[in-house]
Every structure is written in C-alpha cells, then in structure tokens.
Amino acid sequence: xxxxxxxxxxxxxxxxxxxxxxxxxxxxxxxxxxxxxxxxxxxxxxxxxxxxxxxxxxxxxxxxxxxxxxxxxxxxxxxxxxxxxxxxxxxxxxxxxxxxxxxxxxxxxxxxxxxxxxxxxxxxxxxxxxxxxxxxxxxxxxxxxxxxxxxxxxxxxxxxxxxxxxxxxxxxxxxxxxxxxxxxxxxxxxxxxxxxxxxxxxxxxxxxxxxxxxxxxxxxxxxxxxxxxxxxxxxxxxxxxxxxxxxxxx
Amino acid sequence: xxxxxxxxxxxxxxxxxxxxxxxxxxxxxxxxxxxxxxxxxxxxxxxxxxxxxxxxxxxxxxxxxxxxxxxxxxxxxxxxxxxxxxxxxxxxxxxxxxxxxxxxxxxxxxxxxxxxxxxxxxxxxxxxxxxxxxxxxxxxxxxxxxxxxxxxxxxxxxxxxxxxxxxxxxxxxxxxxxxxxxxxxxxxxxxxxxxxxxxxxxxxxxxxxxxxxxxxxxxxxxxxxxxxxxxxxxxxxxxxxxxxxxxxxx
Numbered sequence: 001x002x003x004x005x006x007x008x009x010x011x012x013x014x015x016x017x018x019x020x021x022x023x024x025x026x027x028x029x030x031x032x033x034x035x036x037x038x039x040x041x042x043x044x045x046x047x048x049x050x051x052x053x054x055x056x057x058x059x060x061x062x063x064x065x066x067x068x069x070x071x072x073x074x075x076x077x078x079x080x081x082x083x084x085x086x087x088x089x090x091x092x093x094x095x096x097x098x099x100x101x102x103x104x105x106x107x108x109x110x111x112x113x114x115x116x117x118x119x120x121x122x123x124x125x126x127x128x129x130x131x132x133x134x135x136x137x138x139x140x141x142x143x144x145x146x147x148x149x150x151x152x153x154x155x156x157x158x159x160x161x162x163x164x165x166x167x168x169x170x171x172x173x174x175x176x177x178x179x180x181x182x183x184x185x186x187x188x189x190x191x192x193x194x195x196x197x198x199x200x201x202x203x204x205x206x207x208x209x210x211x212x213x214x215x216x217x218x219x220x221x222x223x224x225x226x227x228x229x230x231x232x233x234x235x236x237x238x239x240x241x242x243x244x245x246x247x248x249x250x
Numbered sequence: 251x252x253x254x255x256x257x258x259x260x261x262x263x264x265x266x267x268x269x270x271x272x273x274x275x276x277x278x279x280x281x282x283x284x285x286x287x288x289x290x291x292x293x294x295x296x297x298x299x300x301x302x303x304x305x306x307x308x309x310x311x312x313x314x315x316x317x318x319x320x321x322x323x324x325x326x327x328x329x330x331x332x333x334x335x336x337x338x339x340x341x342x343x344x345x346x347x348x349x350x351x352x353x354x355x356x357x358x359x360x361x362x363x364x365x366x367x368x369x370x371x372x373x374x375x376x377x378x379x380x381x382x383x384x385x386x387x388x389x390x391x392x393x394x395x396x397x398x399x400x401x402x403x404x405x406x407x408x409x410x411x412x413x414x415x416x417x418x419x420x421x422x423x424x425x426x427x428x429x430x431x432x433x434x435x436x437x438x439x440x441x442x443x444x445x446x447x448x449x450x451x452x453x454x455x456x457x458x459x460x461x462x463x464x465x466x467x468x469x470x471x472x473x474x475x476x477x478x479x480x481x482x483x484x485x486x487x488x489x490x491x492x493x494x495x496x497x498x499x500x
Contacts, residue, residue: 013286014279014424016417023413029264036263071417159406161432162439163273167266167321174264182411186457189412207436 005038025174042130149216255288275424292380399466
C-alpha cells in the first residue's frame with residue numbers, strides 16, 4: 001500500500017479563469033508543490049536528490065477530470081507514488097471536494113535525470129523506499145497522444161520567457177500546458193472543458209527559444225484535439241485532450 | 251488609524267524564479283488575494299461591489315523592495331486602506347519576514363469603475379467605512395514613471411493569451427508586469443534586482459490583442475529602466491524601475 005500524502009488547499013483568484021474554474025496550468029503547479037512537500041516530509045526532497053547529482057523530470061501526465069475546482073473552493077489534494085521500475089516511478093494525484101467526490105484524478109510518470117551525463121539514471125530502492133511504492137518488474141503500458149493531423153492543423157508561436165524558468169532552472173511544466181491550450185481559439189476554450197487528457201514530454205525547450213504550438217481537431221463520438229509543440233524539426237511535447245461542451249459563449 | 255489585515259503565506263516553488271526569489275508578478279497576485287480577503291472579511295468583497303454595478307480597478311503601484319521573499323520562506327502580508335478621496339483609495343501592503351524586517355512595501359491607488367457608464371464612480375463613505383481609512387480632501391501627489399527614451403529603446407511583442415483573463419473578466423495585473431520585465435534581457439534580469447518601481451495603468455488591453463513592451467535604460471547615480479506597453483498609438487501602461495546589481499550571471 002503506497003504512502004498517501006494529503007493537503008488542503010483553497011483555490012485563489014489568481015488560479016482561476018474567467019469562469020472561476022481553476023486553470024489546468026495552475027492545477028499542475030499546485031499538484032507539483034504538494035508532491036514536493038510529500039518528498040520533503042519523507043526526507044527525499046529536492047536537496048537530497050540534487051546532492052546525488054540527480055533531478056526528477058516528468059515524462060507524462062494523464063488527466064481524468066469530472067470538473068475543475070472553483071475559485072474560493074477548498075479541496076484536499078492527495079498524492080502517492082504507486083509503483084516504480086528501473087526507469088520510471090508513477091505518481092498519482094487525487095483531488096477531493098468537501099462533498100467527498102473526486103473531481104480530478106491524475107497519473108504521472110517521472111524519471112531521474114543524471115545532471116552530468118544528461119541521461120536517465122536507474123531508480124534505486126533506497127531512493128523510493130519511504131514512499132512505499134510497489135516495485136514493478138515491467139514498464140507500464142500507457143496510452144500516447146495522437147499525432148496532429150498535418151492536413152488540417154492550426155498553430156501559434158510562443159517565445160519562452162524569462163519567468164518561464166523556475167527554481168529548478170527548467171521551464172516550468174505549467175507553461176507547456178498554457179502553450180498547448182492557448183493555441184485553441186477563445187470560443188472553444190470558453191465553451192468546452194477538458195475531461196480526459198494525456199501530455200507527454202520529449203525534449204525540453206530553452207529560454208528565449210521560439211516554439212510553435214500545433215493542434216488539429218478529431219471528431220469521434222466525442223470531440224478531441226491533438227497537439228504538438230515543436231521548434232524546427234524537434235518535437236518537445238505532445239498531447240491529446242477530450243472535451244465536453246459546458247456553456248454557450250459568454 | 252486604518253484597519254490592518256494580516257495573513258501568513260509560504261512562498262511556493264511555482265512563485266519563484268531561477269534564483270529562488272519570488273517573482274514580482276506572483277508577488278502582486280498574492281497581495282491582491284490578501285486584499286480580496288481583507289475586503290471579504292469586512293463585508294466589502296467582490297460580490298458586494300459587483301452588485302452595485304461597480305468594480306475596483308488599480309491605477310498605480312509603487313514598490314519599495316529591500317529583497318524579494320524566497321521560495322519556502324514564510325512571510326506575513328499586511329494590508330490596509332490608508333486613505334481615500336472622491337476618486338481614489340490608497341491601499342498599502344507590507345511584507346514582514348520572521349526576523350521582523352520589512353523587505354517589501356507597496357503603495358497602490360485604486361479607483362471604482364462603473365460597469366454601465368465605463369466611467370469612474372465616486373467613492374462613498376459607506377463603501378470604505380469598514381476599512382477605517384482616513385478621508386482626505388485632496389488627491390495625493392504621486393510620482394509618475396519616466397517616459398521611454400525614443401532614441402534608444404528596445405521592444406518585444408506579446409499577444410494577450412486566453413488564460414491572461416482572470417475571474418474578474420480582465421487581464422490580470424500580474425501579466426502586465428511580466429510583459430514589462432520580460433522585455434529586458436536575460437542577463438539584466440538575472441544579475442539585477444528591482445529596488446524601487448512605479449507602474450501606472452491607463453487603458454486596459456484585451457484578449458488576443460498584440461501589444462508592444464518598450465524600455466530604455468537611464469543611468470543616473472543608479473540604473474533605471476523606463477517602460478511603456480502600447481498598441482498602435484495607445485499607451486496601456488507605463489513603469490520605471492530602479493535596479494541594484496546582486497550577482498554575476500549564472
């Protein structure tokens with residue numbers, strides 16, 4: 001049984017969009033803060049990892065969203081490392097509301113980067129023991145984002161800004177999500193909400209870099225959008241989101 | 251004596267820059283959240299104001315910064331409405347650290363906007379009574395930002411993004427500060443810190459709009475930068491910042 005860490009959190013105004021919903025970029029900021037505190041509480045915080053010449057990187061998010069928390073709402077955020085193998089650890093997040101519902105579930109895949117070799121480092125039992133994560137022989141099979149449809153895509157350009165770099169000296173994850181979503185048009189973002197989403201990270205972007213955020217729409221029984229963030233021929237990030245209509249524009 | 255409202259706040263990772271300092275945009279987000287809670291506690295929150303067809307807008311910030319709070323630091327944020335006249339209220343913010351120092355002081359000027367007429371509305375005693383702000387006959391004389399030197403300026407362009415619009419249906423103040431500062435180069439932002447700053451807001455920007463952030467450097471005994479945010483011939487925002495060197499680049 002994994003060790004769950006929980007924290008209550010009030011959603012602040014600056015975390016909300018025009019419809020008083022927490023934004024996905026801010027949700028990710030807050031989740032990562034809670035996982036950071038979890039690691040600190042277990043003596044496996046940033047400093048411990050950095051002193052070994054290592055750094056956690058996030059390779060994948062999978063979102064399952066019934067509704068996003070609202071401004072002024074207090075939610076409980078729980079997190080646990082549920083399993084690990086040689087290369088990856090899997091961390092789950094669960095947002096609970098005061099009625100006991102679970103409006104948001106997120107699964108993430110982390111890997112360890114070795115600073116000097118810039119390669120992935122093997123995850124040792126010593127590193128993950130306090131989390132009580134299950135050792136798994138196999139690498140989990142997870143779904144990947146769909147490719148963007150090149151025949152029918154739209155795009156916007158973004159420049160990586162000074163303040164996009166966070167205290168880990170990397171572009172903060174939340175900005176990729178802003179670039180992914182902001183490429184969609186205003187009416188779409190206002191009328192629809194993400195219900196399911198997968199984001200994968202391939203190659204980091206750097207400060208000052210010009211990147212392009214592409215998307216195409218895919219209609220099945222539901223509406224999906226498929227995304228990529230590229231610079232020249234390099235793909236930095238891919239994503240697919242499923243949407244539901246929630247309101248008329250306004 | 252004005253009614254001071256105080257709240258402790260731990261600085262989170264997502265609020266910090268690469269040097270573990272709280273960013274100025276996040277500082278402003280957090281201050282406004284505390285002032286929002288202050289108003290709620292006095293029965294003068296957002297809803298009360300909105301029900302009167304009114305909205306508070308911010309016209310000016312003046313920063314006095316000895317140092318910015320650091321990631322993981324807990325500070326106390328105090329705020330009070332210190333005075334008002336027919337058109338403006340003046341709200342002060344004071345950041346205290348655990349040693350009892352006051353690393354940040356900020357003075358702000360607010361006005362009341364009437365939604366339907368889009369004009370400033372007179373500030374009534376009834377609105378501000380609970381804050382115990384001093385009624386002032388005169389409008390305070392405050393310093394203005396310097397004009398950008400047209401002979402010797404640099405500029406960057408920004409597009410107003412979907413998530414820049416906040417739960418008040420306006421571009422959140424913090425984004426103007428990001429546009430102002432991001433126009434400066436990376437080395438400057440990394441090696442220097444703001445010690446004094448004045449920002450004034452003239453005309454709001456709208457979603458999707460392309461805006462230009464200009465700056466020029468002015469050397470007196472100290473280094474200053476003067477800024478404006480414009481679209482076509484409209485000036486939306488002006489600022490002047492005084493800087494001190496804090497480190498070699500790295």
